[in-house]
Amino acid sequence: MLKAMRKELIINRKRLVSTFIDLININSPSFEEDLLGKHLEKLFRNLDFRVTRQRFDRTFNIIASKKGSLKSVRPLLLSGHMDTIEPTEGIRYAIKGKVIRSIGETVLGADDKSAIAQILEAMTVMKEQDIAHGDIEVVITSAEEKGLIGAKNLDFKKIRSRHALVLDSGGPVGRIVVAAPTQISYELRVVGRPAHAGIEPEKGISAIRVASEIIAAVPDGRIDEVTTANIGIIRGGTATNVVPKEVMVKGEVRSHEPATLRAIRDDIFDKAMSMAKNRGAKVHIKAQEEYRAFRISGSEPFLAFMDSIFLDARIKPEHTATGGGSDANIFNQHGIVTLNLSTGMQKVHSHDEFIHIDDLVNGSIIVAAAVRDFADFK
Numbered sequence: 001m002l003k004a005m006r007k008e009l010i011i012n013r014k015r016l017v018s019t020f021i022d023l024i025n026i027n028s029p030s031f032e033e034d035l036l037g038k039h040l041e042k043l044f045r046n047l048d049f050r051v052t053r054q055r056f057d058r059t060f061n062i063i064a065s066k067k068g069s070l071k072s073v074r075p076l077l078l079s080g081h082m083d084t085i086e087p088t089e090g091i092r093y094a095i096k097g098k099v100i101r102s103i104g105e106t107v108l109g110a111d112d113k114s115a116i117a118q119i120l121e122a123m124t125v126m127k128e129q130d131i132a133h134g135d136i137e138v139v140i141t142s143a144e145e146k147g148l149i150g151a152k153n154l155d156f157k158k159i160r161s162r163h164a165l166v167l168d169s170g171g172p173v174g175r176i177v178v179a180a181p182t183q184i185s186y187e188l189r190v191v192g193r194p195a196h197a198g199i200e201p202e203k204g205i206s207a208i209r210v211a212s213e214i215i216a217a218v219p220d221g222r223i224d225e226v227t228t229a230n231i232g233i234i235r236g237g238t239a240t241n242v243v244p245k246e247v248m249v250k251g252e253v254r255s256h257e258p259a260t261l262r263a264i265r266d267d268i269f270d271k272a273m274s275m276a277k278n279r280g281a282k283v284h285i286k287a288q289e290e291y292r293a294f295r296i297s298g299s300e301p302f303l304a305f306m307d308s309i310f311l312d313a314r315i316k317p318e319h320t321a322t323g324g325g326s327d328a329n330i331f332n333q334h335g336i337v338t339l340n341l342s343t344g345m346q347k348v349h350s351h352d353e354f355i356h357i358d359d360l361v362n363g364s365i366i367v368a369a370a371v372r373d374f375a376d377f378k
């Protein structure tokens, strides 16, 4: 279909704001998404989606799909997460001018309820204006804030799309996250030998001193432009009169470069082992990959497609790399070409969190336009 013949998308600003307010009024910390889940399942069913709740151990994802009238068009996946960082209990918000912000002692929950509101408004517009489109899949994940748990447990066999838009990034609408790092987390359990600190300290090996030497020696902070390392937790010791037997040290390394990540990780573990050995102590190491890096190439057609969607909406697309992980890492890891779009949410994870209503509207336009114009994507 010629672009000029396409129907214009008319976003209902008032309805969109009220959808968003309804969402933030439903408390949904990680692992307590049930109430919000029920609300969303009803809304997506009302929009003619087939909705399933995919349960796994502590919580669930919502998978909703809708057949489109355009049969030769590829399916497109839209996604956001329903859990919020705490606190959101008893949220109080204010709409001042064109901004919605939290007042008082909670976050707003625009992370990531702005995404869900934009997807819902876009789908409502498609339906009420009878706009032709291909098949749409929507995944609303849970416990994203606890380490992408919903996405990691998503039953990817149920997903047909090879292209996805995750809406879970901050800053003004137009920002497209095209690269994110791999993150590994690790745990060093340093084991020395306990002894009475006043009577026979020479018989002891202080796990705290050994851990301190290790911590002082390993790479930390910003390693290079795309690599960071941090030790975030240290726990150990029992009493001042005991040479401490055990210390637990927990840290992480992130990098966009797999080789750098491996080198930093190996350096940390080698130093830990050799320093412990030098002092007659032991170190037990556990490590795991939390998520894997992705980098969408500048020549990726789906990226060019989204750039054109933004430009058509007179919004300047901006490609950025991030230091954080998101569900987009997991989707990309499963072979779905996934871009993480900004919803316009600002100062997330803080009590100053806010969103401009114009950004809520723009995000909805982008989602609706992407679904409508995906017919052009070959």
Ligand SMILES: [Zn+2]
Binding pocket: 081, 111, 112, 144, 168
């Ligand atoms: Zn988020």
